[in-house]
Amino acid sequence: xxxxxxxxFVEGPLSSGRTLTLDKPRxxxxxxxxxxxxxxxxxxxxxxxxxxxxxxxxxARDTCGLAVEARTRPQDKGCDLWLLPSPIKRGPxxxxxxxxxxxxxxxxxxxxxxxxxxxxxNTDRLRTIxxxxxxxxxxxxxxxxxxxxxxxxxxxxxxxxRRLLFCDESGEAPPLADVLTGRTDTAGKVVSxxxxxxxxxxxxxLGPGGPxxxxxxxxxxxxxxxxxxxxxxxxxxxxxxxxxxxxxxASLGPxxxxxxxxxxxxxxxxxxxxxxxxx
Amino acid sequence: xxxxxxxxFVEGPLSSGRTLTLDKPRxxxxxxxxxxxxxxxxxxxxxxxxxxxxxxxxxARDTCGLAVEARTRPQDKGCDLWLLPSPIKRGPxxxxxxxxxxxxxxxxxxxxxxxxxxxxxNTDRLRTIxxxxxxxxxxxxxxxxxxxxxxxxxxxxxxxxRRLLFCDESGEAPPLADVLTGRTDTAGKVVSxxxxxxxxxxxxxLGPGGPxxxxxxxxxxxxxxxxxxxxxxxxxxxxxxxxxxxxxxASLGPxxxxxxxxxxxxxxxxxxxxxxxxx
Numbered sequence: 001x002x003x004x005x006x007x008x009f010v011e012g013p014l015s016s017g018r019t020l021t022l023d024k025p026r027x028x029x030x031x032x033x034x035x036x037x038x039x040x041x042x043x044x045x046x047x048x049x050x051x052x053x054x055x056x057x058x059x060a061r062d063t064c065g066l067a068v069e070a071r072t073r074p075q076d077k078g079c080d081l082w083l084l085p086s087p088i089k090r091g092p093x094x095x096x097x098x099x100x101x102x103x104x105x106x107x108x109x110x111x112x113x114x115x116x117x118x119x120x121x122n123t124d125r126l127r128t129i130x131x132x133x134x135x136x137x138x139x140x141x142x143x144x145x146x147x148x149x150x151x152x153x154x155x156x157x158x159x160x161x162r163r164l165l166f167c168d169e170s171g172e173a174p175p176l177a178d179v180l181t182g183r184t185d186t187a188g189k190v191v192s193x194x195x196x197x198x199x200x201x202x203x204x205x206l207g208p209g210g211p212x213x214x215x216x217x218x219x220x221x222x223x224x225x226x227x228x229x230x231x232x233x234x235x236x237x238x239x240x241x242x243x244x245x246x247x248x249x250a251s252l253g254p255x256x257x258x259x260x261x262x263x264x265x266x267x268x269x270x271x272x273x274x275x276x277x278x279x
Numbered sequence: 280x281x282x283x284x285x286x287x288f289v290e291g292p293l294s295s296g297r298t299l300t301l302d303k304p305r306x307x308x309x310x311x312x313x314x315x316x317x318x319x320x321x322x323x324x325x326x327x328x329x330x331x332x333x334x335x336x337x338x339a340r341d342t343c344g345l346a347v348e349a350r351t352r353p354q355d356k357g358c359d360l361w362l363l364p365s366p367i368k369r370g371p372x373x374x375x376x377x378x379x380x381x382x383x384x385x386x387x388x389x390x391x392x393x394x395x396x397x398x399x400x401n402t403d404r405l406r407t408i409x410x411x412x413x414x415x416x417x418x419x420x421x422x423x424x425x426x427x428x429x430x431x432x433x434x435x436x437x438x439x440x441r442r443l444l445f446c447d448e449s450g451e452a453p454p455l456a457d458v459l460t461g462r463t464d465t466a467g468k469v470v471s472x473x474x475x476x477x478x479x480x481x482x483x484x485l486g487p488g489g490p491x492x493x494x495x496x497x498x499x500x501x502x503x504x505x506x507x508x509x510x511x512x513x514x515x516x517x518x519x520x521x522x523x524x525x526x527x528x529a530s531l532g533p534x535x536x537x538x539x540x541x542x543x544x545x546x547x548x549x550x551x552x553x554x555x556x557x558x
Contacts, residue, residue, distance in 0.1 A: 095374070102540050104532075137534040175558050177551045253383075253556035255416040261381050261543065268544035269551050272456045277532035279454050 005053070006034050007040040007135045009142055014049040018068040019057065020056075020100060027064035030056070045134075046142035050075040062092060078141055078273050082107040082224035083267065084164075087118040088146060088259045096260040097126050101133035103267040104275065109224075110148035115231040121148055150152060151237060160244050162222040165270075166241050166249045167262050169232050173249035180250075180273045223270060227263045283319040284332070285313050286414045293328040297347040298336065309335070322351060324413075325418035329354040345420035357420055358554050361386040361503035362546065363443075366397040366427060367538045375506075375539040376405050380412035380422060382546040386504075389427035394510040400427055430516060434484065437525050441501040444549075445520050445528045446541050448511050452528035455545060459529075459552045480530055502549065506542045 008030075012020060021032070030036045038059045044066070051073040058065030083100045087093055087110050097108060108126070110269045112119050120251070126145050134142045158164065165179070226241075233241065241247050252262055271277045291299055302311070309315045317338045323345070324330045328354040336343030337346075366372055374444050376387060391398050405424050413421045437443065446457070451495045452458075477484070506519075512520065520526050531541055550556045 099537075099540050099543075102534060102536050103536065103544070104534060137536065139534055173558050175551065177556065251556070251558075252551055253554075255383060255418055257379060257381050257416065258378075261378050264378075264540065264543045265382070265547035265551075268547045271532055272544075272548050275532075277454050277456065277530070279530075 005043050006036070007043045007051070007138070008032060009131045009135055010044050012046065014044055014046055014052045014068055014071075016052075016068060016070060020054075020066050020068070021058075022064040022066065024062050027062055030064055031059055032188055042066065044068065045140050048075060051056050051140060053211040071168060073140065076140055078106055078139075079104045079271070080162075080222035081105050081267070081270060081275065082110050082162075082222075083263060084111045084154065084224055085263060086111055086116045086229035086259065087121050088229055089117060092258065092260040093113045093118075093121065094129055096115040096147070096263050098129050098133045099264045100267060101130045101139070102137040103264065104139070104271055105143050105267065106141070107143050108145045108156070109194055110146075111151045111154050111226065112148050112235040113151045113229060113237055115229045117229055119148060123147055123162070131261065136192050145267060152231075152240070153242055155240065158244070159222075160246075161247060164244070164247045165225045165266065166247050167225070167227055167239075167266055168249040169228070169252075169254055169256070170238070171251065171254075173251045176252055176269050177273065178250075179248050180269060188191065223269065223274070225263070225267070227259050230259060284322050285309060286322045286324065286330070286417070287314070287412055288410045289323050289325050290489055291325065293323055293325055293331045293350075295331075295347060295349060299333075299345050299347070300337075301342050301343040301345065306338075306341055309343055312337055321345065323347065324419050327354060330419060352366065352419065355419055358383045358550070359501040360384050360546070360549060360554065361388055361441075361501075362542060363388050363390045363433065363503055363505040363525050364390050365390055365395045365506060365508035365538065366400050367508055368396060371537065371539045372397075372400065373405065373408055375542050376424070377408050377412045378539070378543045379410045379546060380417045380418070382543065383401055383418070383550055384422050385420070385547065386422050387424045388433070390433050390505065391427050391432045392508060393432045393513040394508045396508055398427060400521060402426055431440075431519070434519065434523055437523070437527075438501075441503055441525060443521075443523070444502060444504045446506055446531055446545055447502070447517075447528040448507070448531075448535070449517070450530065450532045450533075455529040455531055455548050456552065457529075458527055459548060472507045499536055500551070502548065504542070504545045506545070507536050508538060 008022070008026060010020065030042065036042070036056055036059070038056050040055050040056050042056065042230050043051055053069045053072050054066040054119070055069060056064060057067045081104065083105045085096055085108070100108060108130070110121055123145050130145060131142050141252050241250060253264055257265065287305060288297065309321065315321070317335050319335050321333050321335065322330055323333050329350050332348045332351050332383070333345040334348060335343060336346045358551055360383065362384045364372070364375055364387070377392050379387060389400055402424050411423060521528065531544055536544065
């Protein structure tokens with residue numbers, strides 16, 4: 001198997017003929033860990049200019065100079081999908097962030113709820129994890145990670161038009177696949193009587209074109225996925241969420257999932273049914 | 280929030296009036312970690328007799344006697360879904376096992392492929408992790424975990440009627456949601472021209488009952504999900520997989536997922552579209 005050239009996220013602009021010097025950790029990674037030498041290829045992205053091939057032109061002990069050559073992929077828009085996780089223990093939380101980046105989120109916005117296990121997170125460290133996950137997963141951008149905010153504040157200035165998926169453990173909400181593909185009202189109830197499951201897709205198939213028309217196009221509306229802490233949300237928080245105009249509640253099945261599992265499951269389903277897994 | 284009584288997996292039979300004595304680690308967990316006392320309630324399951332309430336009748340330093348009282352849930356059949364993971368580094372592999380149990384797998388059968396990072400796993404330790412995850416997730420059974428076997432052996436005596444989902448990173452396979460819900464041939468190609476996405480569900484809706492009939496029932500066929508190691512499968516292995524009569528290939532989107540992420544994503548989608556998340 002031929003190994004693809006290593007990929008690195010850089011901050012500066014990328015264009016043909018530019019040169020840049022990597023910082024020590026990245027120079028160490030390329031030269032010592034990956035054992036690259038002058039003349040070897042790498043790939044670079046910065047979240048704005050697409051992906052570029054570059055060549056090592058200067059390899060000293062602690063420094064590595066690169067010359068940018070040609071664009072290998074145009075910048076994509078990516079998915080407009082936020083993850084709003086309640087901070088849990090550090091290990092599983094960092095793991096959740098890594099997986100969320102692999103699964104294509106555009107932003108990570110921690111929320112402090114009543115049962116949150118921590119009110120602070122190390123956003124610098126999370127950003128390092130996010131950069132590595134973006135490099136590894138062939139993404140063209142690194143999601144923004146903001147400082148934690150109280151749930152009430154997040155809900156108070158919630159952007160209009162962005163749906164907020166509330167992963168509800170109470171057993172009262174409809175299944176997640178119904179919510180993502182069916183027509184739901186803002187309380188998370190599936191509205192359509194016929195074809196609750198895959199309602200919108202069914203509409204696409206039975207609609208103007210009738211059977212034989214193409215499946216419904218991917219949902220281009222912005223979404224966010226809210227993941228509660230261990231112990232879930234308080235009765236008061238649940239009430240406030242259910243009353244919020246942008247919130248749709250969904251169930252993630254009959255078993256109790258840990259917060260990190262729930263986040264990965266919900267993000268995967270969103271990508272598979274509404275996001276860029278649909279090809 | 281009222282905390283539910285702790286749940287423990289036990290090996291022996293459960294019926295009303297039986298008494299049992301816990302081993303040291305479990306006695307320590309209940310009495311020291313959870314701080315339970317004589318008279319307090321716990322819940323027990325053994326994978327065969329459902330879930331039972333029990334009461335602590337004897338609490339000494341290193342021992343804990345329980346009296347089984349009443350059945351609180353009948354035994355369910357569970358999903359017939361295997362995970363076939365290629366062993367990866369210990370941390371992510373144990374994590375994958377924990378998540379697979381939360382997501383309802385009935386068996387974990389590690390496969391040794393050409394690029395496998397390890398050929399041995401500690402099945403005793405994995406079983407301990409699986410028991411804890413089953414207790415935590417409110418499952419009524421603990422999945423069987425067998426010793427790793429070479430991929431070729433697994434394929435040679437593959438049980439007829441069990442579909443084997445091959446998570447294919449080549450970009451040639453159809454999206455996973457199509458494969459799980461559409462009609463696919465054994466090479467993983469979606470056969471139906473109309474309504475590729477959600478084909479079977481559409482059949483359910485447009486079939487005998489026409490629009491308005493109930494969605495197709497959950498798929499009761501046994502499935503297995505094969506997850507490759509870092510670096511994926513070799514060209515030879517890929518050829519053999521694609522030629523196998525039970526294998527269906529599917530794509531998990533445009534980004535490169537780590538093996539543990541891929542496993543959790545595929546299991547979540549299976550549960551949401553074919554398994555017990557459909558309510």
